[in-house]
Amino acid sequence: MKYLKFFIKAIVGLVIALGITVLITFWLDSNQTDYLDLNPSDLDNETSVLIKNVHVIPMTKDTVLRNKSVLVKNGKIVRIDSIIPEIDVKVIDGNGKYLSPGLIDVHVHVWDKQELGLYLANGVTAVRNAWGMPFHLRFKKQINNNELLGPLFITTTPKLTGAKNASFDQLGIKDTKHAHELIHKYHEDGYDLIKTYAGMPEDIFDVVIEESEKNDMPIVAHPSFEVPYTYHFKKAIQSIEHTEDIVQNALAYKLDSVALQKVVNYYVEAKMAHTPTLTIYQNIIDIIEQKDAIKTIGGGNYMNPTLVSLGSMDSYNRWTSEQFYKPETLEQIKKQHQFHLYIVKQLHQAGVQLLCGTDAGIVFNMPGYAIHEELAYYLEAGLTPYEALKTATVNPSTEIDLFHDLGTIENGKVANLILSDKNPLEDISTLSKPNAVFVNGRYLQNHQLNQLEEKAKNRKTGLVTLFRFIESLL
Structure with a gap:
């Protein structure tokens, strides 16, 4: 009995200590990210602006206005004109710079609040998170309630797979x-969405599709x-x-370019959208070459x-080892990357x-920065700057209902915008160094970015991320 009481006290002590550790960790994280906190009561003043003296890239067609x-007004574009009389809102002089829609990255993995700022600093004003966990729902709610500064945020479920392929990062x-x-x-x-993964068997997949349609997910x-x-192709x-x-x-x-044509035809017949994610594969080359x-x-x-400790280093060890034991690995990966460009074309x-x-x-694969590398690969594949830019603006707005109000500069659209020094239709890389970014009409100047x-x-953020992982597993 004495030992049982001691054991119970020890367990209770450990639980209390763990609870205190968790509370302190999240309190510290909150203090470290308070620069992203917003006051909802300031919404009207902060999201109404007049931007004058700019060249507009509307993305409704390949042109410059x-x-x-x-x-x-209140985060929405209400008028585009040659001259608009100044009214009682913040007035911003664009000084002949270029105004284009904010970028949309449709496949990201967000792990902490600081990353939300990184996306905005790179002109990414909307993201589709592709590996959902409970804390992502909190991020989304805070952003939607104008309590947290970040890109428009939608998220999938956790990665869903079959029972035999279940792991810590895949729910079987x-x-x-x-x-x-x-x-x-x-x-x-x-x-908002369902994420299916590599080990999903057909009978389970059929039910997931049925539930997807029933729940509009x-x-x-x-x-x-x-x-x-x-x-x-469903x-x-x-x-x-x-x-x-x-x-x-x-x-x-x-x-195989001949077999590829059949796959392309399936995409066309099904009117299916495709997300290339070329940058992540290129990172294998970077790992081998940069060490x-x-x-x-x-x-x-x-x-x-x-994520560096749990995932990136595993990839680093895998590919550096494979290159050591199979020196032809790098050349094979480069050939496949070039074929990826051909597929995209x-x-x-x-x-x-x-x-x-x-x-x-x-x-x-750096949050925010990666999108500029991705767009550069589309140019390398043979797309024009306008065609490449459509993949990160117009196309997501037409294919993803939750992004319907984004992607172009038109009356009624959300004012997610990038102010850049050069014309992105001539030099798309100018978007990697925004002069200013507007998210829901809120003006973020260069020094803020x-x-x-x-x-x-x-x-x-290592410990707080670990606790978020544990929460998702529980």
Whole structure:
């Protein structure tokens, strides 16, 4: 009995200590991120502006509307004209710079609040988070309530797979009954979309699609190897992710241009959107070529430390080891990357809607910065600057209902905007260094963007991220 009492006291003491540790950790995190806190009562004053003397890139077509003024009221664009009389709102002189829609990254993995600032610092004013956890629902609610500064935020469920493929980062669905219950629960919780993953078997997938349509939760599909690639061309699926999986799944690892044409035809017939995420595959090349340098200059400085430890270093060890034992690895990966560019060109020429997504947040793939690398690859694939920019503006707004009010500069659209020094239709890289960013009409000047970037550098968020992981597992 004496030992039992001692054991109980020890357990209670450990629980109390853990509880105190958790509270202190989240309190410290809150203090470290208070620069992103907003006051909802200031909403009207902060989200109404008149931007004058700008050249507008409307993205409704490949053109520039020169010497215009744009009036924003309560976060919405209400007038675009040559001259708009100054009214009782903040007036911003664009000084002949270029105003274009904010960028949309449709495939990201967000791990902490600092990353939200990183996206804004890079002109990314909307994201589709593709690996949902409970804390993402809190982020979304705070952003929607104008309590937290960040891009427009929508999120999928956790990554769903079959029971035999379950792991700490993939939730295994046991059977069809479990699938019904799980999707219903996620809908009630407030997740916007369903994320299916590589090990999803057909019987479970059929139920997920049924529940997707019933609950109006479109599917973001990482192609499953448990079904044919052609299975994914379903109405319930919003987009198919990862060009590399066209090679590895649909083409069985063959760089076969003839077989590719059949896949392209399926995309066209199904009117299916595709998210290339070329940057994440290029990161394998960067790991092999840069070696230890990638941990700092390659993105480590702006990565969540827990994800570097749990995921990025695993990828680093895998690919550096493989290159050591198989020296031909690098050349093979480069050839596949070049074929990815060819696939993107073929999809684009066939009229497939391409959605700019980066897989940022994992494998040294820097949040915010990655989108500019991704867009550069689309240019390399043969798209024009206007066509490439559409993948991160217009296309997401037409393919993803929750982004319907974004993507162009027109009356009634949300004022998510980038002010840049040069014309992005001539030099798309100018968007990587915004002069200013507007999110929901809120004006973020250059020095504020620099602060958002600096605050996210070498951040200490490892413990709070670990607790968020544990919460999602529980």
